[in-house]
Amino acid sequence: MRKLQGWKDIPTGTAIVKAGSSVEYLTGGWRDARPEHDKGKCTNCLLCWVYCPEGAITVKDDQVTGINYDYCKGCGICATECPPKVKAITMVEEPKLM
Amino acid sequence: MARLAALTGNNAAAEAIRQIKPDVFAAYPITPQTEMAEEVAQYVADGILETEYIPVESEHSSMSACIGASLAGVRAMTATASCGLAYMWELLPIAASMRTSIVMAVVNRAFNAPLNIHCSHDDSMGARDAGWIQLYSENAQEMYDNLIQAVKIAEDEKIRLPVMVCMDGFIISHAVERLLLLADEEVKNFLGEFKSAHPLLEVNNPVTLGACALPDYYTEHKKQHSEALRHSLGKIMEVADEYARLSGRSYSLFESYQLADAEYGIVILNSAAGVTRTVVDKLRKEGIKAGLLKIRVYRPFPATQIVQALKNLKAIAVLERTDSFGGVGSPVFTDISAAFMEAPTKERPLMINYIYGLGGRDVGLEDIEKVYASLQVINQRGKIEKSFAYLQARE
Numbered sequence A: 001m002r003k004l005q006g007w008k009d010i011p012t013g014t015a016i017v018k019a020g021s022s023v024e025y026l027t028g029g030w031r032d033a034r035p036e037h038d039k040g041k042c043t044n045c046l047l048c049w050v051y052c053p054e055g056a057i058t059v060k061d062d063q064v065t066g067i068n069y070d071y072c073k074g075c076g077i078c079a080t081e082c083p084p085k086v087k088a089i090t091m092v093e094e095p096k097l098m
Numbered sequence B: 001m002a003r004l005a006a007l008t009g010n011n012a013a014a015e016a017i018r019q020i021k022p023d024v025f026a027a028y029p030i031t032p033q034t035e036m037a038e039e040v041a042q043y044v045a046d047g048i049l050e051t052e053y054i055p056v057e058s059e060h061s062s063m064s065a066c067i068g069a070s071l072a073g074v075r076a077m078t079a080t081a082s083c084g085l086a087y088m089w090e091l092l093p094i095a096a097s098m099r100t101s102i103v104m105a106v107v108n109r110a111f112n113a114p115l116n117i118h119c120s121h122d123d124s125m126g127a128r129d130a131g132w133i134q135l136y137s138e139n140a141q142e143m144y145d146n147l148i149q150a151v152k153i154a155e156d157e158k159i160r161l162p163v164m165v166c167m168d169g170f171i172i173s174h175a176v177e178r179l180l181l182l183a184d185e186e187v188k189n190f191l192g193e194f195k196s197a198h199p200l201l202e203v204n205n206p207v208t209l210g211a212c213a214l215p216d217y218y219t220e221h222k223k224q225h226s227e228a229l230r231h232s233l234g235k236i237m238e239v240a241d242e243y244a245r246l247s248g249r250s251y252s253l254f255e256s257y258q259l260a261d262a263e264y265g266i267v268i269l270n271s272a273a274g275v276t277r278t279v280v281d282k283l284r285k286e287g288i289k290a291g292l293l294k295i296r297v298y299r300p301f302p303a304t305q306i307v308q309a310l311k312n313l314k315a316i317a318v319l320e321r322t323d324s325f326g327g328v329g330s331p332v333f334t335d336i337s338a339a340f341m342e343a344p345t346k347e348r349p350l351m352i353n354y355i356y357g358l359g360g361r362d363v364g365l366e367d368i369e370k371v372y373a374s375l376q377v378i379n380q381r382g383k384i385e386k387s388f389a390y391l392q393a394r395e
């Protein structure tokens, strides 16, 4: 859990004075559907990486290694952008995973 | 050295703006503020005033431009009235919660409909909860003095809140009166330089301003703003004291006139305090203990001080130039009632709310005399039948 600051401690006037502070905000909590990535089907075209608004597609040496669920908000853009012939990403509703 | 001048309220405000020397002045002309906006434009065109004058296409844009300028780290001012202020509505709380130091002259004018260009306090009273500091001015001298003080208040590092400075449309904005002006150098030295808390143009310390705050942080931002506004009264008084040393004119949170031993009091804002003072003098000669409380600082509301000043009176009338339609009473009446509710004192006067002067209707000596007479009747009866009434509406 991230520690929440009180009103006396936050900077005045809605300022965010630290760069990159969005790292502290885990947007994964918004997700109601989870993209599941199939390495076997993936051609590593990296379209999903380009389009993901949260930078949640993890890539190493030009290969998709998976999805960071701390930040993936479940928008499904990656699954839509993955070429129809490949379909390496499937959206699965979160409740079904429980 | 003080200079004696004969100016309209708008001239006086424009003169204050010239001396304050904002880096950015973004305004859209609207009656009865137009003359002020034109005059500042003329100063800039003539090279008398070095200001980035942004002739915006609307008040929504003038306030937006001022917010950007103030956050970038420069002194920003604007002026408006009535529908113009209404058109800024969306931006007003943004300017306040982002803790800008914008100073805005408001020339009080009625809201339409029916279309009316004359004075009511609908505009600034409607904006009372936007989180700004609000100062009210009885005449051109007070408008001039309040504007200069407003800049110092708004830019104070412990406050950093925008300030609205109000005067009555036409009655003051277009009437010529005699007033004393400070020298340019005196205003310059009194104000000093504006230093913003997080200047956007400071590239070595990049910041993000006004980003999204979700339910986990929104409350803390509002609480911080609320506390800053509530605690600004002390600083407003400090600035007034410093200004008094410079100008010889002293200001307080409100003016008490013959109030100390008064039995019957009127609470009023802006120009109609003048006619009330005359009636107080007349009644005093007749042995009636009349008094007046003229509010200068309406936001933050000086609740404790006002209760202290009014608690020993027998009956008071709160005269307002706006109707809070469907409310218990108009804004000032409601605030004073609430202030008495939370005050430790049990003593309190009988209190009535009169709506007067709407759409520029003249308020004469006889109107104010009628109010003091009604207070005496209320006091004899020991009760109020109807606490809310229109003073001048024809049946």
Ligand code: SF4
Binding pocket: A035, A051, A052, A053, A054, A055, A056, A057, A067, A071, A072, A073, A074, A075, A076, A077, A078, A079
């Ligand atoms: S679902 Fe949206 S946020 Fe999650 S990985 Fe795909 S594109 Fe990114």
Ligand code: SF4
Binding pocket: A037, A041, A042, A043, A044, A045, A046, A047, A048, A049, A064, A081, A082, A083, A086, A087, A088, A089
């Ligand atoms: S878009 Fe599909 S095929 Fe392309 S890298 Fe992403 S998952 Fe692999």
